[in-house]
Amino acid sequence: MELRELLGIKPGVTAIIGSGGKTTMLYTLAEELSRRGKVLCCTTTHIRVPTHLPVLTDPGREELLRAAEMYPCLCAGSSAGGGKLGPLAAPMEDLAALWDYVLVEADGSRGLPLKAHASYEPVVPSCAGLTILVAGCSGLDRPIREAVHRPEIFCRLAHCGPQDAAAPDRVAAVIRREHLGDKVFLNQADDPQRRGLGMELAGEIDRPVFIGALNRKEWTACAL
DSSP: OOHHHHHTOOSEEEEEEESSSHHHHHHHHHHHHTTTSOEEEEESSOEEOOSSSOEEESOOHHHHHHHHHHOSEEEEEEEEETTEEEOOSSOHHHHHHHOSEEEEEOOOOTTOSEEOOOTTOOOOOTTOSEEEEEEEGGGTTSBHHHHEESHHHHHHHHTOOTTSBOOHHHHHHHHHHHOOOSEEEEEOOOSHHHHHHHHHHHTTOSSOEEEEEGGGTEEEEEOO
16 A cells, blocks of 8 residues: 555645654655656755655746646755755645645754654645654664754653653643644654554554554554
8 A cells, every 4th residue: 555545645735844854755656646746845844855756946936837747746845955945935725726746844853863853843734634643663772862952841741751761651641732743654664673563652642643664665553
């Protein structure tokens, strides 16, 4: 089963938040969906400039219109420097009118597998029909100070200290208390130990959960 089918991706705007594989999920879905319609990849925060897709930087409306007709899949954003793109100036609703699928990376995690969110995060478009929270199993049972972006917020929500482990029950408590995302994907479950910890975490999450290794194109649903 393709990832788009497993997650129930529909036309319109889909936001991807969290940590530990957002960009990999974005481009995995883009590849699948581009066989079914026109796909735009973009961000409300920052994203690295891809090398495998056409890229528009600081496009005007006419350039967006032409690109929507020319390419089955592309990435677009504002120039952010450092090999990254920032948010487009065009309203998200306008983009959704031009492309069948708009995939938005709507969060940042500084490359860490787990994160907690500040009050201004994530930056999910109001018109998003689905928001998927990604978390990396490679961070489970590691010290919070090493594996978690915004560890001070995580510790406040999980009632622990930064030297403590990011145990599945603590990560689950943060996910439940933040209540971000319609569905949760536990990524980086690419060995028996990580998968076991991921399944333990999945059992404590209060919404649809999926687990797998996006880099291997392996995924499955977890029974609630």
